[in-house]
Each structure stands twice: as structure tokens, then as C-alpha cells.
Amino acid sequence: VAPDLSDIGMTRTAANLQLNLLDPAAAILPINRPIRIVTLNEETIVGRRLNEDTYTVQVMDSNERLRSLVKAQLVSYEISDQPSKVATTLNSDEVAHVIAYLLTLTGRGNKL
Amino acid sequence: MRLIKTLYTFCLFATWLNSVSAQVSYQRIANSADEPNNWLTYNGSYMSQRHSLLDQIDKTNIDNLELKWVLQNQVFGAWQSNPIVVDGIMYITERPNSVMAVDALTGRVFWKFEHTPDERARVCCGANNRGVAILNDKLYMGTLDARLIALDRVNGKLLWNAEVGDVGLAYSVTMAPLAVKDKILVGVGGGELGIRGYVAAYDANTGREVWKTFTIPGPGELNHDSWEGDDWKHGGAPVWITGSYDVSQNLTFWGVGNPGPDWNAGQRPGDNLYSDSVIALDADTGKLEWYFQFTPNDGYDYDAVQVPVLADIEWNGSSKKVMMWANRNGYFYVLDRVSGECLLGKAYVRVNWSSGLDENCRPIPTPQPEGMPTYPGNQGATNWYPPSYSPRTGLFYFSAWEDYATIYFSEEQEYEPGRAFLGGGFSVLAPAPDAPTIGIGRTNPINNWTDEVGHASLKAMNPNTGEEVWEFEQFDVSDSGMLTTASDLLITGGREGYFHVLDARNGALLYYRNLGGQIVMAPVTFMTNGKQYISIISGNSLFTYGLKD
Numbered sequence: 001v002a003p004d005l006s007d008i009g010m011t012r013t014a015a016n017l018q019l020n021l022l023d024p025a026a027a028i029l030p031i032n033r034p035i036r037i038v039t040l041n042e043e044t045i046v047g048r049r050l051n052e053d054t055y056t057v058q059v060m061d062s063n064e065r066l067r068s069l070v071k072a073q074l075v076s077y078e079i080s081d082q083p084s085k086v087a088t089t090l091n092s093d094e095v096a097h098v099i100a101y102l103l104t105l106t107g108r109g110n111k112l
Numbered sequence: 113m114r115l116i117k118t119l120y121t122f123c124l125f126a127t128w129l130n131s132v133s134a135q136v137s138y139q140r141i142a143n144s145a146d147e148p149n150n151w152l153t154y155n156g157s158y159m160s161q162r163h164s165l166l167d168q169i170d171k172t173n174i175d176n177l178e179l180k181w182v183l184q185n186q187v188f189g190a191w192q193s194n195p196i197v198v199d200g201i202m203y204i205t206e207r208p209n210s211v212m213a214v215d216a217l218t219g220r221v222f223w224k225f226e227h228t229p230d231e232r233a234r235v236c237c238g239a240n241n242r243g244v245a246i247l248n249d250k251l252y253m254g255t256l257d258a259r260l261i262a263l264d265r266v267n268g269k270l271l272w273n274a275e276v277g278d279v280g281l282a283y284s285v286t287m288a289p290l291a292v293k294d295k296i297l298v299g300v301g302g303g304e305l306g307i308r309g310y311v312a313a314y315d316a317n318t319g320r321e322v323w324k325t326f327t328i329p330g331p332g333e334l335n336h337d338s339w340e341g342d343d344w345k346h347g348g349a350p351v352w353i354t355g356s357y358d359v360s361q362n363l364t365f366w367g368v369g370n371p372g373p374d375w376n377a378g379q380r381p382g383d384n385l386y387s388d389s390v391i392a393l394d395a396d397t398g399k400l401e402w403y404f405q406f407t408p409n410d411g412y413d414y415d416a417v418q419v420p421v422l423a424d425i426e427w428n429g430s431s432k433k434v435m436m437w438a439n440r441n442g443y444f445y446v447l448d449r450v451s452g453e454c455l456l457g458k459a460y461v462r463v464n465w466s467s468g469l470d471e472n473c474r475p476i477p478t479p480q481p482e483g484m485p486t487y488p489g490n491q492g493a494t495n496w497y498p499p500s501y502s503p504r505t506g507l508f509y510f511s512a513w514e515d516y517a518t519i520y521f522s523e524e525q526e527y528e529p530g531r532a533f534l535g536g537g538f539s540v541l542a543p544a545p546d547a548p549t550i551g552i553g554r555t556n557p558i559n560n561w562t563d564e565v566g567h568a569s570l571k572a573m574n575p576n577t578g579e580e581v582w583e584f585e586q587f588d589v590s591d592s593g594m595l596t597t598a599s600d601l602l603i604t605g606g607r608e609g610y611f612h613v614l615d616a617r618n619g620a621l622l623y624y625r626n627l628g629g630q631i632v633m634a635p636v637t638f639m640t641n642g643k644q645y646i647s648i649i650s651g652n653s654l655f656t657y658g659l660k661d
Contacts, residue, residue, distance in 0.1 A: 016545045029547050030561035049560045053608040054586045055624065079563075 003032050003048075007107030017099045021088045025081070034082075035059060038075040045069075049079065135248045136198055138293050142359050148598075149639035151197040154243050154288035155498055156636070158357040159422040162500040163596045164637045168644035169659060170599035174613055174623045176660045180645065181219030183212075185652040190553045190632050194243040194288065194498075194593075195647055195654070197638040202647070203246065203265070204654065205288075208239040209255045213268060216640050219656060223268035230257035234282040234530065236304035237552055242354070242633075243288035245296060247316050252296045254285025260298055260314055274319035276300060276312060282530045283307055287354045292364060292395045295322055299351025303369040303415065306346035306533035311355070311366050311391075313398060323398035327351060327368045327386045334400075338385040346527045347380060348372030349387040353496045356420040358433070358449060363392045363401055365422070365435060365449065369415035373535025376522040377411030384409055388416045390437065392452060402452030407441045407475065412465060412520065413490050414441040419498045421508065422449060425575060436501060436575050438510045440492030441465070445473060446575050458578035460571060461493040461514055482521070485541040489518035489566070491552070491589075498634045500594035500602070505616050507572045507581055509602055511590040516550065516566025517541040540565060550589055554607040554630045562588045568606055570594075572619060582619035584612070593634020595646075605631025609650050611657075627655055 008017070020027040030049075037045040037059070047061035057077065058068045071077065088095060136152060144150070144157040148165035156162050169177065185191050187207040195204040195214075201222070202214040209227040214220070233256040245252045250271060251263045258277035263270060276298055277283025282305035290297045295313040303309070309327040314320065327349040329336040339347060348371045355366035371380060371387035388407040391400060407414045421436045435449040442463040446456040454473035464487045466475035480486050491513065499510035522536035540549035543564040550565050568590035572581045590606035597603070602616040607630045613623040629651015637646045645658045 012546055019545060027544050029544050030564050051558050052560050052563070052587055054588075054606070054610060 005102070006105055009103040009105040010107055012102070014099050014103060017102050018095065021090070021095055021098065023087060024085055028081070034080045036076075036078045036080070037069065039069065040073050040075060042075075134199060136246045137248060138291070141247070141291065150199065151195070151636045151638050152246065153196065153290070154194050154245070154354040155356070155419055158359060160356040160419050160498070161421060161423065161503070162498055162594055162634060163502050163598075165598045166637055166639055166644045167597060167599035168639070169597070169601065169637075169646065171601070171615065171622055173659055174601070177623060177646075177657050178660050180656045180658045182656075183214060183219045183221070183654040185654070188652065190238055190240065190630065191649045191652060191654075192240045192242050192632050193649065194633050195636055196244060196246060197636065197647075198246060200640045203244050203251055205241045205243050205253060207241060209241055209253060209261075211244055211251060211253055211263060211268065213265070216638060216645065216656070219654075225263055225268040225270065227253070227255055227259070227261060229255055230279045232279050233257040233284060234305060235284050235286065235301060236532070240286045242286060245289040245291040247291035247296065250316065252289045252291065252316075254287060254289055254298050256284050256286070258283040258285055258300060260285065260289065260296060260319065262296075262316075262319060272319040274314055274321070277302075277307070280530055281305075281307060286352050290354050290357065290364065291316065292357050295395070297355070297364060297395075299355070299366060301350045301352040303348040303350035303352075303372060304374060304532055304534060305530065306348065306372055306527050307350060308345060308347060309349040309351055309368065311351050311364075311393060311398065313395075325391075325393055325398040325400060327391065329385065335385040338383040340381050343380040343382075343384075346372060346533065347384060347387065348374075348533075349384075350415075351417070353417040353419060356422050357395060358422055360433075361450065362395050363449075364395050365420040366391050366393065367416045367418050367420060369417050370410055370413045372533045373525050374413045374533075375411055375520050375537065376524065376535030377409045378522065379524060379535055380409070382409060388414055388441075390416060390420055390435070390447070392449070404447055404452045404454060404473075406437075406439045406443070406445070411479070411522065412441070412486060414439070414492060415495075416440065417496050418494065421499055421501050423501050423503065423575075425506065427455065427576065434575065436499070436508045438494050438499060438508070438512065438571075438573070440488075440495055441475070442488045442493040443469065443475070444573055444578050446578070456575070456578050460573065460578075460580065461512055462487045463493075483519060485517035485519050487517045488513060489516045489540060490520075490538045491516070491550070495591065497591050497632070498593035500596045502596040502600070502616055504598065504600060505572075505596075506574070507616065508575050509570065509572050509594045509596065509616070511592055511594070511604070511606075512569045512571050513566050513589045514569045514585075516589070553591070553632065554588070559588055559608075570602075570604060570614070570619075572616070584614055584619045584621070586610075591630070591632040595635040595637060597637060603635045603637070603646060603648070605635065605648060605650065607631070611635075611648050611650065611655070627651070627653070629653065
């Protein structure tokens with residue numbers, strides 16, 4: 001379940017994108033944190049948290065299904081602060097190229 | 113013929129008598145505990161405990177609660193108003209400055225009065241109005257263009273309209289007025305706009321100003337030397353939340369807001385009295401009897417605009433007249449409301465702008481290095497939303513913001529009349545660059561971040577120890593006030609739009625409903641036709657609940 005990057009160039013600065021590539025743990029947004037939920041009927045749900053409140057949580061599971069869960073009916077609910085990816089192995093020039101490309105993604109069609 | 117004349121005279125007399133008895137006299141407000149079926153002031157009583165003696169709705173029947181009616185607001189924006197309820201009629205304000213009289217049983221509107229503020233009106237943080245006051249046969253509302261308006265409570269007709277402040281200099285009134293004896297008391301907003309704050313009293317019948325007490329002392333007055341040069345002339349210290357009144361002392365108590373410019377404390381050296389203080393004013397003359405300052409030379413916007421909650425409690429073996437105060441600066445205080453002496457002060461959230469309080473409860477400042485987070489953040493550890501005190505449980509209840517911090521910056525700013533006077537700014541501490549953060553109010557149904565930026569904690573405090581007895585955490589932060597009842601229910605809301613009912617003794621969740629929009633007021637309860645109701649505003653709707661028939 002990957003985040004939508006189609007307008008990433010509008011919502012991130014070059015510095016943020018660089019941080020995301022070089023040190024993803026420091027740059028991960030809350031919405032992109034992997035979650036793992038176990039329900040009272042022993043179902044395990046892995047996915048991404050879309051919304052949450054005091055009593056419920058709405059997620060997109062690994063099968064891209066929308067699920068709304070009542071917290072009182074969960075056995076466990078874990079939010080990882082570790083990203084699902086590791087730091088890039090690209091060299092600095094390659095990182096610069098990737099950032100330049102990402103900045104062109106503005107949600108208004110591909111400028112390239 | 114004589115019999116007809118006699119009957120006619122009797123009917124006229126009966127009508128007049130009924131009209132007089134239906135008036136809301138000062139004595140009725142002072143003795144509001146005698147008529148718990150009504151909610152006569154912004155905070156339910158002069159003591160501002162927001163504690164109702166009604167007990168028909170209780171823990172055993174709470175599951176039978178059902179929605180009775182909904183009143184839709186016609187104006188977009190945070191609905192911070194608190195209704196009052198008098199003999200089956202609810203009076204509620206709507207943005208920017210409308211008043212409605214509503215049948216409390218059905219939610220149908222009898223009349224609506226609309227005041228259009230002067231186009232020059234300026235407020236920092238939304239076109240808010242928090243409600244009306246009632247006295248005898250009149251309703252009173254402050255306005256965004258700094259007027260005080262009196263209406264006939266039967267037909268909503270305008271009776272008088274008095275100037276409270278200069279709209280051209282960004283004075284405003286957003287609070288519900290306080291009616292005491294034959295006067296209507298209001299304070300002014302504009303702490304982010306370079307005003308010089310005050311509380312003023314007006315003749316309830318004519319609108320004539322009777323007294324005015326500035327919250328920044330002028331030349332020659334006591335504590336004027338807590339300011340340098342001309343800083344006092346535009347030093348803020350607004351009063352934008354309704355005060356309380358102690359009948360036995362004839363004292364009114366008011367929370368005073370931040371000094372200006374907000375975030376550059378170095379630009380206005382000194383303690384900047386009476387900003388961020390509580391002031392005790394004689395109700396007849398406005399004379400300052402005592403003050404207590406929570407945050408001297410504030411550089412964090414820690415307005416002390418919380419409601420002063422008054423109670424007589426046992427303190428070291430004897431009864432004491434106290435004032436309880438969870439402050440925006442992160443400390444909980446208990447003051448002797450006769451002398452202003454601080455009896456207790458203790459942090460209730462993470463605090464790093466100060467390392468603690470000295471023996472007089474003056475904070476020991478520990479300003480954070482530039483670029484580092486300050487706890488609590490700019491919106492405070494709590495704010496204007498009214499707390500509750502239950503004499504039954506002996507606990508003080510309020511909404512706190514936990515784990516919330518901001519990074520401040522300051523800059524020199526020259527005062528310009530009627531313009532924003534901030535002296536810097538801030539950003540909310542976020543878990544990652546560009547991550548969403550908490551702002552003023554909630555405008556988006558999505559929230560998957562506040563557990564990393566801050567969250568609400570409803571706290572029940574023991575005023576004798578300053579210790580938290582229990583807490584109820586929410587995922588989002590909350591700007592919702594509190595209501596307690598004689599059946600030990602604690603009723604509140606939050607930004608998520610949930611209407612929560614808890615056991616006031618232990619915090620156990622008894623009931624909740626999703627009402628869909630942020631709750632930025634405090635619920636009220638009343639009784640009509642022998643049945644108890646609870647009213648709460650969520651989003652743009654006022655919901656009234658009662659037990660199933």
C-alpha cells in the first residue's frame with residue numbers, strides 16, 4: 001500500500017524529499033506509517049491508517065480494502081515508526097535527479 | 113357590569129403578576145441553585161461551577177437517551193456559543209451577532225435578532241460570539257464591533273445599543289456578558305491587535321457606562337511601573353471570557369489575556385501587569401481589590417482567559433473560599449479568593465518554559481533555545497473552554513492538551529493602530545517535515561496525526577492536592593467545556609464531534625454518540641415539563657437529548 005505521489009512536487013520541498021530518500025525514518029509522515037491490527041476474532045490486518053478518532057480507526061489493508069474498526073474490539077493496534085523502506089543506495093547525483101523528477105509531479109499531468 | 117369590570121381588573125393584574133414573576137431578577141440569578149430547571153448564565157451560576165442539580169438522567173438510564181431535536185445554524189464557522197435556558201425558552205447566539213429565542217421543547221424558533229457589525233470590525237481568531245446574559249426582561253449581547261446591545265427578551269426588539277470600545281482600534285466583544293445587580297459587565301477582545309484591555313459596567317436599563325477598569329494600569333496607578341515607556345498604551349491584556357461573581361464579597365473575577373506584542377517579550381520589559389492575571393473587581397465600582405499574575409512577561413500567548421471557578425471547600429481542616437484555575441500555561445492553581453493568595457500550584461502537563469513555581473507560585477522561567485520546542489504550545493495546555501467543579505465529587509474537570517509544543521520566533525514590531533501586533537510567530541512541533549499539525553479548530557474530517565502532535569486529556573483534579581485523580585484521553589485535541597450533574601455524570605465533547613458522557617467519579621465511559629462536527633462549547637442541561645434535557649452544539653447544529661418517553 002504505497003502513498004500516492006502524483007502531486008508530491010506540490011506538497012514537498014526539495015529538502016524534504018532529500019531527507020525522505022536519505023533518512024526515511026526521520027521524514028515519514030504519520031499517514032504513511034505501517035500499522036498492524038489484531039481483532040477479537042483473531043484477524044490480523046496490515047495496512048495504512050487513513051483516519052482515526054478516540055473510538056475508531058479507518059484503514060486501507062494490504063489488499064486495498066477500506067476497513068473501519070472499533071478500537072474496543074481490537075486485541076492489539078500497533079503503529080510502526082519505522083518506514084517500510086530503507087535509505088537509498090543511490091549516489092548524490094542520482095538522488096538529485098530523482099528529486100528533480102519528483103518536483104515535476106504536481107498533480108496536473110506529467111510536465112515531462 | 114361591575115362584576116365584568118372586576119374580572120377584567122383581576123385578569124390584568126394576574127397578567128402583570130405573571131409577567132413580573134417570569135422576569136429574571138438579580139435575586140433569581142444569585143439563587144440559581146434553587147431553580148436547576150433553568151440555565152441562567154453562561155456558566156450556569158455566578159460561581160461558574162457548571163454543575164447542575166438535576167439528576168433525572170443518570171447512570172442507570174443513560175442508554176435511554178435519544179435525540180429530541182436539532183437546530184441548524186445558518187452561518188458557517190465554529191459555533192462557540194453557550195445557550196441559556198429560562199422557563200422553557202432557550203436563548204442562543206449565532207455568528208457573527210445574532211440572537212435567537214427557541215422553544216426548548218421543540219427547537220422551533222420564536223424570533224431572531226440580527227446585528228451586522230461595522231465593516232471595520234477586526235478579530236484575531238474568528239467571528240465568535242459566546243452567548244447572551246439575561247436580567248429582568250432584557251437580553252444582552254456583546255458584538256464584534258465592540259457594542260453592547262440590549263433586547264426585549266419577549267419579542268427580540270432592540271432596546272439600546274451602547275459603544276464599549278473603538279472599533280477602529282480593533283476593540284471587540286466576543287464573551288457573553290455578566291449581569292450583576294443592575295449592571296451588565298463585559299470585557300474587550302483585541303489582544304493580538306494592540307488594544308489596552310478593560311472590563312466595563314453598564315446600566316442595565318439605559319446602557320450608560322457606570323465604571324471602567326483598565327487591565328493595564330495608567331501613569332500614577334499601582335503597578336504602572338511593570339511596563340516601560342509607552343508599552344502600556346497598546347499592551348493588550350484583553351478580557352474575552354465571562355467572569356464569575358462572589359455574592360458574599362461583592363467581587364467579580366476576570367481572567368486577563370496576553371500582553372502585546374504576543375511573542376516578543378523582550379520588546380516590553382517588566383511583568384506587564386495585569387496581563388495573564390486574574391483580577392478581582394468590586395461589582396459596584398470596578399475597584400481592583402486584588403490580582404494574581406500567572407505568567408509574568410509572557411512570550412508564549414498564555415492568556416489567562418479561563419473561567420474562574422469558585423467553590424467553598426475544606427482546606428486544612430476548615431472551610432475556605434477558593435478559586436480553581438487550570439491555566440493555559442500548564443499549571444493548575446488554587447487561590448484564596450478573598451485575598452488572592454496562591455494556595456497551590458502544580459504542573460498538569462509537560463512544561464518546559466518554566467522549571468516550577470516559587471513559594472508565591474511565581475514561575476521560574478526556563479526559556480528554550482531558539483528553534484527548540486516549548487511545552488505547552490501556543491494554544492496552551494488548556495484555553496477558554498469552561499471547566500466544571502462538582503461539589504459532590506470534590507473534583508475539578510477540564511480539557512487539557514497533552515504532548516503539544518510549538519517553536520516560537522520573535523521579532524521587533526512597531527505598533528500601528530488597529531493592526532495585528534504580534535512580534536513574531538510560531539510553528540507547531542511536528543513529527544516530520546511537512547507533516548500536518550494542530551491549528552485553531554478543525555476543518556477536515558481526516559485526522560491521522562494528532563497522536564504525534566498532541567491530544568486531549570479530560571482531567572479530573574483534586575483541588576486539595578493538585579493531583580490528577582483520573583483522565584480520559586481523546587485522539588484529537590478538544591476545545592470542549594464541561595458539565596457535571598447531581599447524578600455524577602460528566603458531559604463533554606471534542607473536536608472529533610463525539611458527545612461523551614462519563615462517570616464523574618472514576619472517568620468510566622457511559623455513553624457516546626458521533627454528532628459529526630467539532631464541539632467547541634460546553635453542554636448545558638435544563639428541565640421543562642418535568643423532563644431533563646441536555647443540549648450540545650456540534651458543527652453547525654445544536655442537538656438536544658432527553659430520555660425516551
